[in-house]
Amino acid sequence: MEDRPHKAHRPSQSGAKAEKKKEKGKEKQHGFNEKAFAPRSGRRAEKQGRRAAERDQTRLHVPLVNRTPDDLPPPVVVAIVGPPGVGKTTLMKSLVRRYTKQTLNEVKGPVTVVSGKKKRITFIECNNDLNSMIDVGKVADLVLLMIDGSYGFEMETFEFLNILQSHGFPKVIGILSHLDLIKKAATLRATKKALKKRFWTEIYQGAKLFYLSGVLNGRYPDTEILNLSRFIGVMKFRPLVFRNSHPYLLADRLEDLTPREEIRKSNGTCDRTVTVYGYLRGTNLRMGTKVHIPGVGDLEMKSVSMLGDPCPLPDADSEKRRKLSEKKKLLIHAPMSDVGGVVYDKDAVYINVPGSFTRGNTDVPQGEGERMVMDLQDVRSTLEDRVSRSQIKLFGSSSKPLEAGPSRLPDQYGDEEDEEDEDMDEEEGSDDEEEDGWSEMDEEDELDFDGVEDEAAEEGADQGRKTLRKVNRDRERGMWTSHQGREVDYADSDSDLGEVGDEDEGFQGFGSRRVHFDDDEDAVDIQSDDDVDALSDGEEAPQWKSDLASKALLSYQQHSKRAQRKDWIKLIYSSSLTPEQILSEDPSNDVVDSAKPTDDDFFTIKSEAAIGNEDHDDDRSKPTLNEEDFKEWEEEELLDSIRGLFITGSSNETAEGEGDYEDMEGGGDFEDLEAGDNTEKAPVDPEAARAAELAAKKEALKKKFDEQYDDPDGSKMDFYDEKKDEIARQLQINRAEFEDVDPEQRALVEGYRPGTYVRIELANVPCEMIENFDPTYPIVVGGLLPAEERFGFVQVRIKRHRWFTRTLKTNDPLIFSLGWRRFQTIPIYSLDDHSIRMRMLKYTPEHMHCYATFYGPVSLPNTGFCAFNSLSNTAPGFRVSATGVVLDIDRSSKIVKKLKLTGVPYKIYKNTAFVKDMFNSALEVAKFEGANIRTVSGIRGQVKKALAKPDGAFRATFEDKVLMSDIIFLRAWYSIQPRKFYNPVTSLLLSDKGEWKGMRLTGQVRREEGLKTPLDVNSTYKKVERQPRRFNPLKIPKKLQAALPYASKPKIMKPQNRQTYMQKRAVVMEPEEKKAVALLQQIKALRKDQVARRREKQDERKAAHRAKVAKEEAKKDEKDKEKRKEYMRVAGMKSKREQEKEEGGRSRKRHKKD
Amino acid sequence: MTSTATSSILSFSGHQYLRHRLVLSILSAKTVKIDKIRSDDKNPGLRDYEVSLLRLLERVTNGTVIEISVTGTAILLKPGIIAGGAVTHECPLSRSIGYFLEPLIMLAPFAKKPLNLTLKGITTDDQDLSADLIRTVTLPHLQLFGISEGLELRIRKRGSPPLGGGEVQFLCPIVKQAKTLNFVEPGKIKRIRGIAHAVRISPQFSNRMIEASRSVLNRYIPDIYLYSDVYKGEDSGKSPGYALSLLAESTTGAIHCAEATSKPGTAPEDIALLASRALLVEVRRGGCVDRQHQTVVLMMMVLGSEDVGKCRMGEPTPRTIQFLRDVRDTFGTSFKIVPADSSSPGTVELIYSCYGTGYVNANRSLA
Known part of the structure; x- marks a missing residue:
């Protein structure tokens, strides 16, 4: 019944319904009044036209090729980022619930869901570690940035935004949570407004900001989540340049394939063989490319294999039968979370079973994992028994059936694979039902199956992993077998x-x-x-x-x-x-x-x-002409x-x-x-060929004529459309070229395409990655371009972040996040000095870009980066210390620093002087012959030739006579190379992932070791003792004096020795006069006294006033202190509450487990 | 469906195909180790021209480390970055300039600075592409990949074997990325051009060659121009010699070429006939690219953007086959080679298509 095609809907052509519809259409047409929108004046029309044209231009972006295939795109990575306690997990659970109707208890690692007909989403939660934020920022297509509305922005949020900015800005949707904590409506409105304003300045004007009110049943309100999911659904993504040129993968599962025996022998310290699983993104992944896992290092891909899609898009078939497949469509793939009762860990699979392990409990719906466990109980005999009973013959000619020996023969591979295949089939089948059992999974036990314990079951799976893991979706298997057949033919x-x-x-x-x-x-x-x-x-x-x-x-x-x-x-x-x-x-x-x-x-x-x-095997490009x-x-x-x-x-x-x-x-x-050979085309009938050719010619001519006749301008496209058309055409060719090639050949020729679910086997992975694996830290596998594998000196344009409080110093280690990598290296800062030389800078300039050169793995020019002094969570303040872009890659650097050589003259002839103390030997002088030198007073000169006597002395000529007291210096440039130091940030290898320690500064080391800074005696500052210069008096010979004109003659006067007229006279006053003078004196004395008294009084008044003011000030301080105290008390209570909440959640969980 | 990895150090053995192996190594930045270089020969080890080539590559690049074993039968090349700039190189007289120019043509577009290379030595011999053919045929092939502005080869002086004395200047611009090629229409031959030159002998020789060549080619097409290129005095090198290089261009821009050089005791007419017939053979082979330029075109296709490039060519030469294998080892790129459904069933035309590696000139600086 189901597979019979449904009849297509046929709209009625006549009757009341048809009439109604027709009318409706007409009415709409009727309602539009063209005149209403006509401009009233020519000026206005021109303005409108200009505005429209301008608006049209804003629509345009530089055409970029999108390497992601349209037909089967990889899931969109949606990262949920925010400070702790802001509600990230709640949001994740709500969104997963919205898409799949399943509740996750424990969200770990990426969760992939189907969100639409042609769309899947991978949700990933980012923890508060800066390393995680960097990695997530590099792979996220959309970031849901959560902000605590009751608290406001936190430093991490700004740091994360800066990280995003330097690695190509993905789309960001802001989400305000905890708004229910703000009780007053007015405050709520004001808060929203203030936060929105800040958010807009950070992202762009009009950036989307969502508000989530309180939590209901451990989730956000359904309507709000529905709205959010709609916004996520319609989000369009522009390809980011870096991701559009690199293949990458966000691992949703990790598995350790190292033989147990080897691990046991080496005490778990041997290098591991690890497989990672995930959807390919970016560009095609080819074999032979190296990959980098941020936090681990560069790794070699041992093999790549295509797996069946664990979360396939609904195909055309299921779309037709929409009602039936409603449940099927709600697929979820989250291997590290607890979906379907199965949790994949690095080396074990955990299966949750409801109730107890009793059989006959058939009314309880069974998930994938439970079924597996139940099936295991069916086994009545050991593997050995079964093999001994079996009649499997390895070869057709072998006389005895296969026997179970003490050790495994490599020949047994074949049936092992079969076994595994069967397993896979089961998984396959149970896939469909997996969501059924899942609503009742709340109070189940966790059962730990260790691979070693249960031999019978695990042997096949455990050992089988050494071969490729073949997940056999029907489609895939068909291809596989057919391909194998051919492989035998040609290998x-x-x-x-x-x-x-x-x-x-x-x-x-x-x-x-x-x-x-x-x-x-x-x-x-x-x-x-x-x-x-x-x-x-x-x-x-x-x-x-x-x-x-x-x-x-x-x-x-x-x-x-x-x-x-x-x-x-x-x-x-x-x-x-x-x-x-x-x-x-x-x-x-x-x-x-x-x-x-x-x-x-x-x-x-x-x-x-x-x-x-000999002639024949030489590398010659021209054939011999015989x-x-x-x-x-x-x-x-x-x-x-x-x-x-x-x-x-x-x-x-x-x-x-x-x-x-x-x-x-x-x-x-x-x-x-x-x-027999069907690749060869059948011989063409010449008649038919000629006819076809003629037809093609006619067609072309007709097309040309049509184009010219119908629309002479139509064929003329502007630059933008032309480029877009070109890109589209090339993509069409790309698609068409390898469509009919079988997948294996196709992977060989063009690599694994984005959107495929692959399994990458990595060799020589440090054991710490497995030992200290934590699914909450994202594992990004980034493909490297051939150029990026090598090391060199990288020149970047860098600017200290204006929120970073300290300046950056040359030769201080800095942690870069560049390309996929995070590494510590030692940059040297420099500036272009008049386009002549690159001059070293000791410190980064304020508010200005400068260059930095460091040794490290190269990245393509134009790649953005950000730099940090410390990644630790305890570092105070803003941690992004600088941002910039890569400019140049080389194997040597041309940075110089100034070197001043000084010397003193010891003999002076006219414009020539003999200079000593600048060099140590004649050889050194020879090297500097002809160099420009200068005195402190600015007289320029040149080094001529070394002198024999004092070692290192030389003859120099100047443009004027120098003084014995002059210091002569030579300005030279000394080239320096950055230190070859590269230290990858291996945060994923640590047990405490936030506590990565790189190279420390010398001062830091001294402080921690309690060492004193060594003090060089010559480097201490001493008081400069300057002898006052004494000049001899100028003496002019008498004869010369006599010959000088009057103006130039020294005019030296003798002091006057006669008494003046006034000095000779004594003054005697009249009695009247005496009286007047005495009176005046008295008046003056009175006045003086009055002023003094007045001042005294004023001082007194001032003192009183000051005391009063001081008193008031003290009162004010008291009040302020009280206020601050109150604020801190509230903040403390809040943080305590949060902590309690977190702990409470944890303890609740613990209770559940008990 | 699994494929296995290639290691980051490439190892080859044998002295053959040395040039393209070195080029692949430098472009892919992978260390290459070549051993058993004429190890069974009476005169083992590298030849002087091979050493000279290594030296030239070292000069064009920055940071390249070349280690040659004591016996000269093994080399290790750790490639640096392609620097470009002004370089002058004296080529040994055992091989012509073409031997040195061919690998550099593949490297130069991806250098840090535009290459200005002056090579001195033999400009035309019977083993490698002559300077004339490189100028008129190889460089137009580069134009297919968007490398055109400022691309030039100037033949300052001609030099014939054995003494040489020629000088050419090769100017090559840098590009960010090679364009994707889609060249499947061979078209029809619309013009034939040729350069006949004769140095240190009677200029009449070139006229005789032109005449003889025309006797064969005139039947096909009227648009034939064969130039007689005259170099006098100092510019004509140290030894006498003459040669005729021909090229046929199709309506879609496909170029086929052939060349014959003077041999002692051969008349210029015979040389001309040889060249003309060789050209006809090339033309009959069909395709959009002739035999000598297969590797250059395939190389650039591999280096193109991450799109499908297609080119129609004739049967691969042994060099090309080895090149395809080496490309697979270095870049991991394989070609899809299928017969082209050509209208004339007599020719072997194959369509080579590959998915470009998206090679971006990382050496190019922004500052």
Whole structure:
């Protein structure tokens, strides 16, 4: 019943309903009044036009290729980020519940759900560790940034936003939670407004901000979550440049494949073989690329295999039967969480079973894990028993069936695989029901199955992991088997031999034997033996000459026929033939050679011969021209045969010319061979071909005419559309090219495409990654470009973050997050000095970009990065210390610092001076001959030549006479290289992942070790003692003085020795006068006294006032203190409450387990 | 469906295909180790021109470490970055300039600075592509990949074997990324061009060659221009010699070329006929790229953006086959090679398509 196709809906063509519909449409048309929107004036029209054009331009972005396939895109990574206690897990649970109707108890690691017909989402929760935030920022497509509405923004939020900014900004939706804690409506409104404003300045004006009110039943209100999910659903993503050029994977599962025995022997310290599972994203992942796991390091991919999609999109079939598949559609894939009763850990699988392990409890719906456990109980006999009872024969010829021995034979692989396959089938089947059992999973026990304990069950799975894990979705398996069949055909050259041998017989039947490849260059020369004989025998041979051309043409055609039938890909990539053998006419002999090269004496002799013939194996690009090879071209017939390849020749000339040859071949063995080979297209009927060609030509002409006639401007696109069109066309080609190739070949040619679920096997993984595995820390597997694997000096443009309080110092270690990597290295800061040199800076400048050069793994220019001084959670303040972009990559750096050499003159002639104390030897001087020098007073000069006497002294000339007291200096530039220090941040290897310790500063080390800073005596500052300079008085000879003009004569006066007129006189006052003076004196004295008294009074007043003010101040301080106390008390209570809440949750959980 | 990894150090053996192996190593930044270089030969080890090539590569790059074993039968090359800039190199007289120029043509577009390379030595011989062919055929092939502005080869002086004395200047711009090629229409031959040159002998020789060549080619097409390139005095090198290089260009821009050089005791007419017939052979082979340039084009296709590049070519030469294998080892890129459904069933035309590696010129600086 179900699979019968439903009838399509047919709208009624007549009747009341149709009338109604028609009217409705018309009405709408009617309502639109065009005039209403017409501009009223020309000016306005122009304005509107301009505005529209401007708005149109804002729509445009630089066209970028989206490497993610449209048909089966990988799930969108939605990261939930925020400070602890803000409600991340609650949001995650609510969203998962919304999409899958399942409640997760414990959310760990990524959770993938199907969110729509063509859309899946991987949710990941990011903890508060800075390392996690960096990694998540690099892979998230959408960030749900949670902010505690009752508290406001926290430092981590801003740090995270800065990390996002430097690694390409993914989409961000802000979510305010804990809004129910704000009781007053007015405060709530104000808070929302303030937070929104801040959020907008941080992201962009109009960024989406969601408000979540309180928690109901441990989840956010359903309507709010529904709204949020709708916003997530319609989110469009623009490809980010870095992710669009690197393959990457967010591991949702991790497995340790190292043999147990090895781990046991090495006490768990041996390097592990690990597989990670996840959806590929970014670009195609090819074999041979190295991968980097941030927090672990660079790793080699041992193998990659495509697995069936654990969370497949609803296909067309299930879409049709929407009602039935409603449940099926609600798929969830979260291996590290507890979905379906199964939790995958690094080395074990935990299965939750409700109630007890009793059978017959059939009314309880069973999940995948429970079923597995129940099935295990069915086993009545050991594996050994079963094998001994079985009748499996390894080979058809073996007389005895397989026996169970004490040790496992490698030959047993086959059935092991089968067993595993069966397991997988079961998993497959139970997949469908997995959600059924899941609502009742609240009070179950956790049962720990250790792989070692349960041998019978685990052996197959445990050991089988050494081979590839094949998950067999039906589709996949079909391909797998078919591919395997072919692999056998071609991997062995023996079987190849058989096949080609058949072909060869066919050719021999045709009549002419080929000259084999005795001479390497003879691949072109394909004359038959008879011809060769004839050539060497005599010149006469008219009949030879007559059909030379046709023979040549014929042989050429045969050659090319054969060449066309070759499977070039297999021959080149999966055979061990030498290039010459591939090209040689008859591969059968060569295959014999290459099949058993060890016991074939002939082969070795031949290679010796080749060595003697030196010309042939040289790396030469031009083929040797042998005149004999071109003899055939003397024939007119042959010359005419290629006329069709020139524009002057008619198009079908060659076709016709070849036509009759084909007829000739028709009788031979060619026909059936061709029929057998279906890659070869059937020979075309020349008539039909001509007709098709004509039709195509007509079509093209018609199209051209239409284009010109209909819309002369229509074909003209602007730059933007042209580019977009070009990109679309190329993507179309990409899709079409490998559509029909089988998946294995396809992966070989173009790599594993994004959207596929893969399993990557990594070798030599540090054991700490497994030992200290914590699913709450994301594992990102980032593919590296070939250039990124190597090390070098990286020059970056860097700017200290304005919120970072300290300046950055050259040669201080800094932690970079660049590309996929996080590493500590030692940068040297520099600035471009007049475009002449890169001059070292001791400190980063304020509010300005500068350059930094460091040694480390290179990244492509234009990659953004951010830098940190410390990643630890206890570091105070803002932790992002700098941001920037990569500019240049090199193997050497050109940074210089200034070096001033000083010396003093010890002998001065006019403009020449002998300088000492600058160099130590004549050799050093020789190196600096001709260098510019300068005195402190600014007289410029040049180093001339070393002097013999004091070592290192030299003669120098100046533009003026220097003084003995001058200091002479030479300004030189000393080049420095950054230290080759690279220390990857291996945070995932630690048991306490936040506590990674890198290289410390010298001061830090001294402080921690309690060492004193060594003090160099010469480096201490001492008081500078400056002798006052004494100048001798200027003496001018008498004679010269006499000759000087008056103005220049020194005018030296003797002090006056006669008494002046006033000095000679004594003053006697009249009595009247005396009285007046006395009175004046008294008045002045009175006044003085008055002023003094007044001042005293004023001081008193001032003192009183000051005392009053001080008193008031003290009162105010008291009040402030009280206020602060109150605030801190409230904050403390809040934090305590939060802590309690967290602990409470934990303790509640603990209770449940008990 | 599993594929296994390739290690980051490449090892090859044998002296053959040395050039493209070195190029692949430098471009992919993978260390290469080549051993058994003529280890069974009477004269074992590297030849002088191979050592000279290594030296040239060291000069063009920055940070390259080359270690040659005592016997010279093994080398280890740790590639640095391609620096470019002005470089002058004296080529030994055992090989012509083409031997040195070919690998550099593949490297130069991905250098840090535009390459300005002056090579001195033999410009034309019978083993490698002559300077003329590189100028007229190889460089236009690079233009298919968007490497065009400022791409130039100047033949300052000609030099014939054995004494040489020629000089060429190769200018190559840098690009961020090679464009993806989609070249499947071979078109029809619309013009034939040629350069005949004769140095230190009578200029009449080149005219005789032109005439002889025209006698073969005139039947096909009227648009034939064969230039007689004359170099005098100092510019004509130290030894006498003459050669004719021909190229045929199709309507879609596909170029086929052939060349023949003077041999003692051969008439210039015979040389011309040889060249013309070799050209016809090339033309008959079909495809959009001729035999000599298969590796250059395939290399650039591999380095293209992460899109599917397609090119129609004839049967691969042994060099090309080995090149394809080596590319698989270094870049992990395999080609899909299928027969082209050509209208004329007589020719072996194959469509080579690959998924570009998205190679970006990491050496190019932004500052």
